[in-house]
Amino acid sequence: MVMLAPNQQQTEKLIYERPHSLEEVYTHYCPGCTHGIAHRLIAEVIDELDIQERTILVAPVGCAVFAYNYFAFDSAEAAHGRAPAMATGIKRVNPDSIVFTYQGDGDLASIGIAEAIHAASRGEQLTVIFINNAIYGMTGGQMAPTSLLGQVTTSSPTGRDAQATGQPMRIAEMMAGLPGVVYSVRRSLHDARHVIQAKQAIKTAFEAQMQGLGFSIVELLSSCPTNWGMSPADAVHWVRDEMIPVYPLGDYKVAEALQNKRGRN
Amino acid sequence: MAKELLKGNVAIAEAAVRAGCEAYFGYPITPQTELLEHMSKRMPELGRVFLQAESEVAAVNMVYGAASAGVRVMTSSSSPGISLMQEGFSYIAGSEVPAVVVDVMRGGPGLGNIQPSQADYNQVVKQAGHGDFHPIVLAPSTIQESIDMMVLSFDLAEKYRTLVFMVLDGAIGQMMEPAELPPMREMNEKRPSWALTGQSKRRLNGRLPDKNVVTSIHLGGDELNAFNEKLQAKLAQITANEVRYEESYIEDAEIIVVAFGTAGRVAGTAVKNLRQANVPVGLFRPITLWPFPEKRLAHLAERAKAFLVVEMNAGQMLHDVREAVGCQAPVEFLGRMGGLLPFTNDIEKEVQTIWRRSEVLALHQQN
Numbered sequence: 001m002v003m004l005a006p007n008q009q010q011t012e013k014l015i016y017e018r019p020h021s022l023e024e025v026y027t028h029y030c031p032g033c034t035h036g037i038a039h040r041l042i043a044e045v046i047d048e049l050d051i052q053e054r055t056i057l058v059a060p061v062g063c064a065v066f067a068y069n070y071f072a073f074d075s076a077e078a079a080h081g082r083a084p085a086m087a088t089g090i091k092r093v094n095p096d097s098i099v100f101t102y103q104g105d106g107d108l109a110s111i112g113i114a115e116a117i118h119a120a121s122r123g124e125q126l127t128v129i130f131i132n133n134a135i136y137g138m139t140g141g142q143m144a145p146t147s148l149l150g151q152v153t154t155s156s157p158t159g160r161d162a163q164a165t166g167q168p169m170r171i172a173e174m175m176a177g178l179p180g181v182v183y184s185v186r187r188s189l190h191d192a193r194h195v196i197q198a199k200q201a202i203k204t205a206f207e208a209q210m211q212g213l214g215f216s217i218v219e220l221l222s223s224c225p226t227n228w229g230m231s232p233a234d235a236v237h238w239v240r241d242e243m244i245p246v247y248p249l250g251d252y253k254v255a256e257a258l259q260n261k262r263g264r265n
Numbered sequence: 266m267a268k269e270l271l272k273g274n275v276a277i278a279e280a281a282v283r284a285g286c287e288a289y290f291g292y293p294i295t296p297q298t299e300l301l302e303h304m305s306k307r308m309p310e311l312g313r314v315f316l317q318a319e320s321e322v323a324a325v326n327m328v329y330g331a332a333s334a335g336v337r338v339m340t341s342s343s344s345p346g347i348s349l350m351q352e353g354f355s356y357i358a359g360s361e362v363p364a365v366v367v368d369v370m371r372g373g374p375g376l377g378n379i380q381p382s383q384a385d386y387n388q389v390v391k392q393a394g395h396g397d398f399h400p401i402v403l404a405p406s407t408i409q410e411s412i413d414m415m416v417l418s419f420d421l422a423e424k425y426r427t428l429v430f431m432v433l434d435g436a437i438g439q440m441m442e443p444a445e446l447p448p449m450r451e452m453n454e455k456r457p458s459w460a461l462t463g464q465s466k467r468r469l470n471g472r473l474p475d476k477n478v479v480t481s482i483h484l485g486g487d488e489l490n491a492f493n494e495k496l497q498a499k500l501a502q503i504t505a506n507e508v509r510y511e512e513s514y515i516e517d518a519e520i521i522v523v524a525f526g527t528a529g530r531v532a533g534t535a536v537k538n539l540r541q542a543n544v545p546v547g548l549f550r551p552i553t554l555w556p557f558p559e560k561r562l563a564h565l566a567e568r569a570k571a572f573l574v575v576e577m578n579a580g581q582m583l584h585d586v587r588e589a590v591g592c593q594a595p596v597e598f599l600g601r602m603g604g605l606l607p608f609t610n611d612i613e614k615e616v617q618t619i620w621r622r623s624e625v626l627a628l629h630q631q632n
Contacts (some may be wrong), residue, residue, distance in 0.1 A: 052466035089330020
C-alpha cells in the first residue's frame with residue numbers, strides 16, 4: 001500500500017470524456033451498431049484538430065440521417081446520395097470551412113455514386129466517411145452494392161447472385177484510381193485495435209483537407225446486427241471473418257504530403 | 266447606362282452577375298447553354314464561384330448546398346434538365362433556403378426538340394417537386410424584362426427564403442434585342458443568421474453560437490404538419506404581396522386575350538392590330554405564373570364577354586384562367602406545340618371568330 005506524504009496533493013487526471021463535438025444525447029442506433037463508434041471517432045478527431053467551430057457536416061439518407069442531432073457543429077441534411085454535391089456547394093462558398101459527408105453504402109455506392117465519383121475526380125476539398133455495412137439499414141435490410149455474394153437480404157432472399165446483381169463494389173480501391181483523391185483507405189470497426197487504426201485514418205483524412213490537398217475518403221467496415229439477424233458479438237465477427245476477405249483493409253492511396261502522417265496500418 | 270444589342274441568355278447571365286450572384290452551378294443544355302458559358306467566364310473573373318456539375322441532379326444539390334450557406338446562388342437549365350432537378354427543388358423548399366432557377370423552356374415530352382416552348386408550365390408552377398409547395402414563378406416576355414426580373418428574382422428569394430423561377434422560352438433565350446443592363450450591385454457580404462458558415466463565423470462577443478442545421482426532415486406527423494402549415498402561411502403571404510401582371514387595352518375590352526412570355530408578346534401585337542380594326546379586345550399578360558393573378562382575372566370576367574388563352578403548349582395555364590373566370594364567360598384556347606410560335610394572324614383570326622360569335626349572340630338576345 002502506498003502512503004501519500006501529507007504535502008503530496010492527490011491530483012485527478014481526466015483520461016476519458018465525451019468529445020465536445022458530440023452532443024450530450026442518446027442516439028437512435030441499434031445495440032451493437034458501429035455508427036456510434038464512428039461518430040465518436042470523428043468527434044474526437046475534430047476536437048483534437050480543434051476544428052469544431054469551422055466544421056460543417058453533410059448527413060446522408062440512411063441510418064445516419066439524424067447524425068446532425070449527434071454532432072455539435074453546423075450541419076446539413078442532403079437528399080439521398082447527393083451529400084458530395086451538397087458538400088461541394090457548401091465548401092465552394094465557404095473555402096475555409098472543413099466540410100465532410102458521412103454516407104452509407106446505399107447512399108454513396110448506389111444512388112450517389114455519380115456525385116461521389118465526380119466530387120472525388122474534381123479533387124474537392126472534402127472528407128468522406130463511408131460506412132460500409134453491406135446492407136441497407138434504414139429501409140430494413142435490402143441488398144446493397146456492397147452486399148457479399150450469397151448474402152441473404154430482404155431483397156436477395158436466396159442470397160446475392162453475381163450473375164443477376166454483380167460483384168460487391170470496392171469503393172476505397174475505386175476512389176484510389178482518381179487523380180483528385182489524395183487519401184483513400186479502408187479500416188474496420190470490429191475490435192479495439194482496428195477502431196484505434198480507424199481513428200488515425202479519420203484524422204489523416206481531415207488533415208488532408210486542412211492542408212488543402214484534395215479529396216479524402218475513409219471506408220469503415222461496420223456491423224448491422226439488426227438487419228444481418230445476428231447478435232452484436234456475432235456481427236463484429238462476421239465483419240472480421242466474412243467482410244475483410246472481400247474488402248481488404250489497407251491504404252489504397254496516400255498522397256506524398258501525407259506519407260509521414262498517422263493512419264498507416 | 267445605354268442600351269446594347271444583347272442575346273437573351275447572355276443578358277440574363279450578366280444581369281445575375283450584376284444582381285450579386287455569388288455562385289452558379291449548372292449543366293449544358295440547349296437552348297440555355299450560353300447562360301452557363303457566360304457565367305464560366307464572368308464568375309471566376311470576379312472571384313466568384315462557377316462550377317459545371319456532372320449532371321443537373323448534382324447541379325441542383327450544389328445549389329442547395331451553397332443556398333444553405335446563405336449566399337446568392339442560382340442555376341439554369343431547360344425542360345429535361347428541370348425534370349432532373351425536381352428532387353433538389355423539393356429539398357430547397359422543404360428547408361426554406363433561397364435559390365434562383367432560370368428555365369429556358371424547350372419542346373417536349375422526352376427529348377422533344379430545342380425550339381421555344383411553354384410546356385413546363387405545369388412542372389414548374391404546379392408541381393416543381395414532391396410535396397406541397399410552389400416556387401415564385403416569373404415569366405418575362407422580352408430581354409429587358411428578363412434582365413429586370415433576374416435582379417428581382419434574387420430579392421424575392423431572399424425576402425421569402427424561397428425558390429424563385431424565371432421561366433422563358435427558347436426564343437427569348439436565343440434572340441437578340443437592344444436592352445439595358447443594371448449597374449453592378451454591391452455584394453452582400455453578410456450571411457443570414459441561419460446559414461451554415463461554421464460556428465466561428467457567427468461568434469458574438471466571444472460566445473460560441475448554437476449550431477445551425479439545414480434539413481427538410483420532420484419525422485413526427487404533428488411536426489411535419491406544423492411545418493407545412495407554416496410553409497402554406499408563407500405562400501399565402503407571397504400570394505397577397507407578389508402578384509404581377511400587365512394589361513393593355515383592358516378598360517373597354519369585351520374579349521381578353523391571356524398569354525405569358527413570348528406568346529404574350531405575340532398576342533400584344535395581335536391585340537394592337539385588332540384594335541386598329543375596331544375589335545374591342547385587350548391583353549392580359551400574367552408576369553407571375555405563381556402566384557397567379559386569379560383575383561384580377563375574376564374581376565375582369567365580370568364584364569368581359571369572352572377570354573382567349575394563347576400558349577405554346579397544349580393548354581396548361583388555360584386551367585388556371587378557367588378556374589379564375591369560372592362560369593362568368595367562355596374561355597377559348599389557341600395552342601401551338603412542337604416548338605412553334607403562335608402567329609399574330611392566327612390569334613387575330615381566332616379573336617375575330619369569337620367576336621363575331623358574341624355579336625351574333627348579342628343580336629339574338631336583342632331580338
